[in-house]
Amino acid sequence: MHRLLVVDDDADIRTLLAEQLGRAGYQVSTAEDGVAMRKVLEREHVDLIVLDLNLPREDGLTLCRDLRARSTTPVIMLTARAEPIDRVLGLEMGADDYLAKPFEPRELLARVRNVLRRTEALPANLEPLSVRRARFSNWMLDVEHRHLVDPNGRVVMLSGAEFRLLRVFVGHANKVLTREQLVTLSSGRAHEPEGRAIDLAISRLRSKLGEEGGNGLIKTVRNEGYVLATTVALE
CATH class of the missing domain: 1.10.10.10 (Winged helix-like DNA-binding domain superfamily/Winged helix DNA-binding domain)
Known part of the structure; x- marks a missing residue:
C-alpha cells in the first residue's frame, strides 16, 4: 500500500484530501507546513507528496527544491493560482505534476496514480x-x-x-x-x-x-x- 503525504495549511483541504485518497486505498499522512512535513519524512517512508504552493514561512517552491536536493520522492504541486509562470516554476523546481485549485478530487487521484505508475515503471538499471x-x-x-x-x-x-x-x-x-x-x-x-x-x-x-x-x-x-x-x- 502506498503512503502519501498531503502538505497544506488549510485544515479543511487536508482533511478532504486525506479522506478521498484514503477511500481510494492509500495510507495518508498530513502536514500543515514545512516543519511538520520534515517531521513526517523523518519517521515515515512516503511514496508521493501532494504539496501546496502557498504555505506560510517556507513556500512550496522552496520545499520542493530542498526535497529534490536529497530525494527523488514524487511531488504533485497544488496552487490557488493558475498563472503559467507558477506551473513553470513548480516544474523547474522538480515537481512531477501540477494542479490548480479548485480541482476535483478525482482529478488529483488520477494524477497520483499516473505519477506513481511512471515512477515504478522505471527500469531498475536506470534508477538514479x-x-x-x-x-x-x-x-x-x-x-x-x-x-x-x-x-x-x-x-x-x-x-x-x-x-x-x-x-x-x-x-x-x-x-x-x-x-x-x-x-x-x-x-x-x-x-x-x-x-x-x-x-x-x-x-x-x-x-x-x-x-x-x-x-x-x-x-x-x-x-x-x-x-x-x-x-x-x-x-
Missing part, C-alpha cells in the same frame, strides 16, 4: 544514483549544493532542470540514453514525443559546459539519444 559529488574531465558536480564547478574552480550556476539532467548523465556515463529515458529519469514525467524540450535542455547544458554542437562531452548518437562520453568518478 545516490552520490554527493561527481568528477569528470576536470569538472565537478556538487550534488549536495546543486552547482557545477568548472576546470578553473569557478562555480557555474545550473537551473533545476539542468542540474537534474546533468545528474542523470553523470550517474549513467558512457551509456546511451534515449530522450524518453532522459525525461523520465530527470523529471519522472512521461515523454512527450511531439515536443523537443529535452533537446533544448541538453543544448543549454552543453552551453554551460562550454560546448557547441554534439562534439563535446555530451554526444548525440544518431537515432538513439545522447551519451556523456567521459569517465566519471562518483563520491
Whole structure:
C-alpha cells in the first residue's frame, strides 16, 4: 500500500484530501507546513507528496527544491493560482505534476496514480544514483549544493532542470540514453514525443559546459539519444 503525504495549511483541504485518497486505498499522512512535513519524512517512508504552493514561512517552491536536493520522492504541486509562470516554476523546481485549485478530487487521484505508475515503471538499471559529488574531465558536480564547478574552480550556476539532467548523465556515463529515458529519469514525467524540450535542455547544458554542437562531452548518437562520453568518478 502506498503512503502519501498531503502538505497544506488549510485544515479543511487536508482533511478532504486525506479522506478521498484514503477511500481510494492509500495510507495518508498530513502536514500543515514545512516543519511538520520534515517531521513526517523523518519517521515515515512516503511514496508521493501532494504539496501546496502557498504555505506560510517556507513556500512550496522552496520545499520542493530542498526535497529534490536529497530525494527523488514524487511531488504533485497544488496552487490557488493558475498563472503559467507558477506551473513553470513548480516544474523547474522538480515537481512531477501540477494542479490548480479548485480541482476535483478525482482529478488529483488520477494524477497520483499516473505519477506513481511512471515512477515504478522505471527500469531498475536506470534508477538514479545516490552520490554527493561527481568528477569528470576536470569538472565537478556538487550534488549536495546543486552547482557545477568548472576546470578553473569557478562555480557555474545550473537551473533545476539542468542540474537534474546533468545528474542523470553523470550517474549513467558512457551509456546511451534515449530522450524518453532522459525525461523520465530527470523529471519522472512521461515523454512527450511531439515536443523537443529535452533537446533544448541538453543544448543549454552543453552551453554551460562550454560546448557547441554534439562534439563535446555530451554526444548525440544518431537515432538513439545522447551519451556523456567521459569517465566519471562518483563520491
